[in-house]
Amino acid sequence: MKILIVDDFSTMRRIIKNLLRDLGFTNTDEADDGNTALPMLKTGKYDFLVTDWNMPGMSGFDLLKAVRADEDLKSLPILMVTAEAKRDQIVAAAQAGVNGYVVKPFTAAVLKEKIEKIFERID
Amino acid sequence: MSNNKNRHQGLEPEVTDKLRSQAEELLARVNEGEYARAMTLINELSEVRDQSLYREVGRLTRSLHEAIRNFQIDPRSAEQQEALSKMTDASDRLEYVVKMTGNAANRTMDMVEEAMPKASGIRDEAEALSKEWVRLRRREMEPAEFRELYRRIDLFFVSLVKDSSDLHNNLSEILVAQDFQDLTGQVIQKVTALVKEVEEHLLGLVVMASHVDEITGTVHDIEQTEISSEEGVGPQINAEEREGVVSGQDDVDDLLSSLGF
Numbered sequence: 128m129k130i131l132i133v134d135d136f137s138t139m140r141r142i143i144k145n146l147l148r149d150l151g152f153t154n155t156d157e158a159d160d161g162n163t164a165l166p167m168l169k170t171g172k173y174d175f176l177v178t179d180w181n182m183p184g185m186s187g188f189d190l191l192k193a194v195r196a197d198e199d200l201k202s203l204p205i206l207m208v209t210a211e212a213k214r215d216q217i218v219a220a221a222q223a224g225v226n227g228y229v230v231k232p233f234t235a236a237v238l239k240e241k242i243e244k245i246f247e248r249i250d
Numbered sequence: 251m252s253n254n255k256n257r258h259q260g261l262e263p264e265v266t267d268k269l270r271s272q273a274e275e276l277l278a279r280v281n282e283g284e285y286a287r288a289m290t291l292i293n294e295l296s297e298v299r300d301q302s303l304y305r306e307v308g309r310l311t312r313s314l315h316e317a318i319r320n321f322q323i324d325p326r327s328a329e330q331q332e333a334l335s336k337m338t339d340a341s342d343r344l345e346y347v348v349k350m351t352g353n354a355a356n357r358t359m360d361m362v363e364e365a366m367p368k369a370s371g372i373r374d375e376a377e378a379l380s381k382e383w384v385r386l387r388r389r390e391m392e393p394a395e396f397r398e399l400y401r402r403i404d405l406f407f408v409s410l411v412k413d414s415s416d417l418h419n420n421l422s423e424i425l426v427a428q429d430f431q432d433l434t435g436q437v438i439q440k441v442t443a444l445v446k447e448v449e450e451h452l453l454g455l456v457v458m459a460s461h462v463d464e465i466t467g468t469v470h471d472i473e474q475t476e477i478s479s480e481e482g483v484g485p486q487i488n489a490e491e492r493e494g495v496v497s498g499q500d501d502v503d504d505l506l507s508s509l510g511f
Binding site (some may be wrong): 219221 | 359483494496497498505
């Protein structure tokens with residue numbers, strides 16, 4: 128299980144990386160926006176994407192849409208971890224095909240619950 | 251600003267009184283066919299208009315000067331440098347906050363990443379040893395195994411002392427890393443005060459500008475620009491009081507399950 132963590136703040140990437148490691152996911156890579164993340168995803172090495180929304184360059188929402196529009200990537204599970212808290216944004220993310228939505232600030236327990244829920248559905 | 255308090259709607263009462271009485275007289279003169287007198291009245295009326303306009307322009311110029319002086323951006327004033335440096339200082343200060351909080355977060359995570367393997371190492375070894383210990387108590391252990399356990403427990407005690415004091419050190423380092431809160435808190439309070447000050451002066455300018463619009467009869471076509479939330483708008487402050495904003499993960503979960511998630 129290889130996971131790509133996309134966030135423009137290195138501290139947040141580090142927090143998520145540590146929490147994922149605690150959950151037993153030790154194989155993670157990082158990217159700082161959608162433009163960096165998309166080519167990495169297209170290598171096909173990743174099984175799961177955790178992304179922020181608000182990033183300079185390509186936003187997480189655009190990344191979500193790009194992944195869903197890509198024939199090879201469209202079934203990749205995506206968890207959004209973001210400070211974006213508008214209802215219409217959450218609805219838009221859901222309609223664009225996000226698998227889970229965690230709003231910042233979040234706890235380790237919430238992250239764990241959402242990730243487990245996503246994998247439950249996939250299995 | 252003190253000069254905002256005596257702001258008034260439209261023209262001054264004496265001017266409107268004069269307008270009203272002269273308009274009435276004008277109507278009466280026209281009705282009575284005294285056109286020469288009527289023409290004189292029209293001239294007087296336009297004089298009243300001009301005078302009140304000049305007076306308003308004079309007043310506005312004075313208020314504008316005062317507002318600019320309050321803003322401390324009067325180019326002739328000696329305070330200009332200081333005022334400008336106050337703004338640069340504010341952005342420097344905020345940059346300092348970003349740096350301080352970033353450093354604290356990284357320092358804390360360094361300590362955590364160092365501590366976690368030690369904590370799980372202690373847990374794993376203690377778990378393994380307690381299983382062996384149970385076997386020993388049940389007398390299921392061979393003498394060779396016992397000697398091995400004896401050696402392992404010895405080593406465990408040594409590493410336990412070292413690792414737990416390392417953990418203690420990391421925890422106190424993490425504690426100290428929170429000192430940024432005091433410093434950044436002070437800095438942010440100072441910047442907040444400056445922003446409030448600027449906001450007040452800006453408000454004064456807005457009030458004055460609307461007054462200019464009022465006496466000149468200017469109407470602005472202000473296009474309502476809707477900001478797309480697709481690019482992301484960042485964290486919501488006072489989420490509980492805002493419409494269309496979730497106030498936490500529970501809200502998100504409710505919303506998503508209402509959508510069939």
